[in-house]
Amino acid sequence: MRDFDAIVIGAGAAGMMCAGVAGQRGVRVALLEHGAEPGEKIRISGGGRCNFTNRSVDARNFVSANPDFCRSALAGYGAQDFVALVRRHGIRFHEKHRGQLFCDGSAIQIIDMLRAECAAGGVELRLGARVGAVHSGVDGFTLEATGETLRSKALVIATGGLSIPKIGATDLAYRLARQFGLRVVEPRPGLVPLVFQASDWAIMTDLSGVSVPVEISCRGPYGPGRFREDLLFTHRGLSGPAALQVSSYWSPGSPVTINLMPGVDWPAQVRAKGRRKSALEGMLADWLPRRLAEKIAGSALPSALRARAVAELPDKVLLALAGHTTDWQVCPSGTEGFRKAEVTLGGVDTRDLSSRTMQARQVPGLYFIGEAVDVTGWLGGYNFQWAWSSAVACARSLAAGR
Numbered sequence: 001m002r003d004f005d006a007i008v009i010g011a012g013a014a015g016m017m018c019a020g021v022a023g024q025r026g027v028r029v030a031l032l033e034h035g036a037e038p039g040e041k042i043r044i045s046g047g048g049r050c051n052f053t054n055r056s057v058d059a060r061n062f063v064s065a066n067p068d069f070c071r072s073a074l075a076g077y078g079a080q081d082f083v084a085l086v087r088r089h090g091i092r093f094h095e096k097h098r099g100q101l102f103c104d105g106s107a108i109q110i111i112d113m114l115r116a117e118c119a120a121g122g123v124e125l126r127l128g129a130r131v132g133a134v135h136s137g138v139d140g141f142t143l144e145a146t147g148e149t150l151r152s153k154a155l156v157i158a159t160g161g162l163s164i165p166k167i168g169a170t171d172l173a174y175r176l177a178r179q180f181g182l183r184v185v186e187p188r189p190g191l192v193p194l195v196f197q198a199s200d201w202a203i204m205t206d207l208s209g210v211s212v213p214v215e216i217s218c219r220g221p222y223g224p225g226r227f228r229e230d231l232l233f234t235h236r237g238l239s240g241p242a243a244l245q246v247s248s249y250w251s252p253g254s255p256v257t258i259n260l261m262p263g264v265d266w267p268a269q270v271r272a273k274g275r276r277k278s279a280l281e282g283m284l285a286d287w288l289p290r291r292l293a294e295k296i297a298g299s300a301l302p303s304a305l306r307a308r309a310v311a312e313l314p315d316k317v318l319l320a321l322a323g324h325t326t327d328w329q330v331c332p333s334g335t336e337g338f339r340k341a342e343v344t345l346g347g348v349d350t351r352d353l354s355s356r357t358m359q360a361r362q363v364p365g366l367y368f369i370g371e372a373v374d375v376t377g378w379l380g381g382y383n384f385q386w387a388w389s390s391a392v393a394c395a396r397s398l399a400a401g402r
């Protein structure tokens with residue numbers, strides 16, 4: 001039997017961060033990971049460069065049944081704190097689109113940084129650890145891990161969500177939450193491409209590969225979501241940042257509204273049509289990729305009118321086009337699922353956790369952090385920031401309770 005102050009299960013973003021910070025504050029930590037390497041999701045994140053945070057982070061960038069839950073942890077350890085850590089390790093980074101911060105080099109630098117922080121805290125990292133049944137008693141928590149019994153006063157579950165099962169995602173967090181009487185908000189894929197019935201999408205497949213800046217919106221269980229991002233047409237439906245962002249707000253059966261020409265005042269364009277000597281697809285190509293402009297003109301006009309100059313087309317026909325361009329409504333049949341989802345929506349119910357420490361309200365010593373919790377960030381570095389912030393909130397509590 002080995003005794004620790006805290007056992008952290010899952011050496012991903014949140015688990016490594018928590019173990020390192022707690023260890024450096026004097027907590028004796030064992031960090032158990034069933035994979036052969038820690039931080040696999042960090043390694044594949046941000047196209048291999050890890051979008052590790054965002055310059056501007058607040059509660060509005062997260063979806064949760066309780067949107068205020070994340071405030072305290074974000075206030076206690078924010079983007080600037082993580083940036084300071086990255087700088088201390090000499091990792092060079094740059095800002096991309098809308099405050100997103102990426103490594104100049106490789107995401108592996110972030111993993112190495114977290115490993116170094118764990119080593120500085122004397123954390124015992126065990127890779128390839130198979131975690132068996134977990135029990136709690138007067139002496140704290142005991143569990144079997146690869147044939148050895150470990151015991152600790154505190155148990156931190158940092159095993160993430162269900163997305164990308166092929167790199168090690170499991171449902172352990174939800175199973176343990178239920179075992180200890182915590183509620184779980186049904187996990188669903190988030191930041192995921194949207195798909196359509198093959199028969200509905202057949203006429204769109206020739207647009208596959210076309211990307212266009214749009215305004216996209218929908219309304220779902222987490223309220224309304226509206227984003228201005230690039231939309232990518234695929235063989236099966238819609239992807240790109242616009243579709244991924246809105247997917248976290250979408251619920252099956254509800255429509256998604258797309259403005260393919262945000263910022264264009266279509267009625268004003270119609271009023272000024274007298275100046276347009278080109279055919280409709282030529283006019284639309286002022287704002288849209290040519291293939292998309294052709295598709296819209298083709299579906300909006302009978303072939304007899306397609307070659308006509310816009311100036312000669314009836315206003316009524318042009319105004320009706322707004323439905324295809326600025327207010328296009330589509331009804332996805334589903335998503336690409338956990339296989340392709342960047343994150344998992346839902347998770348351990350925040351009503352059963354302290355927002356200050358991440359500790360279970362009814363089970364002293366039991367903590368849930370990171371993506372396992374019902375807090376999901378937008379695309380743009382917010383999910384890692386939640387992992388860092390929730391991890392540090394927990395680590396401080398572990399150190400205080402030592």
Ligand SMILES: Cc1cc2nc3c(=O)[nH]c(=O)nc-3n(C[C@H](O)[C@H](O)[C@H](O)COP(=O)(O)OP(=O)(O)OC[C@H]3O[C@@H](n4cnc5c(N)ncnc54)[C@H](O)[C@@H]3O)c2cc1C
Pocket residue numbers: 009010011012013014015032033034035038039040041042044045046047050051052053129131158159160161163164167168169170171172341342343369370371372380381382383384385387
């Ligand atoms: C392709 C992709 C790209 C992404 N890019 C970004 C990005 O650029 N920026 C951003 O903010 N977010 C990004 N994300 C989301 C981000 O990776 C996650 O939100 C974040 O990793 C969550 O951290 P976590 O520690 O809670 O979970 P994870 O990082 O998933 O870590 C969980 C760990 O627990 C381990 N584990 C699971 N089950 C068990 C078990 N039963 N026993 C022991 N260990 C177990 C896993 O192997 C894993 O190491 C991306 C996600 C994906 C899939």
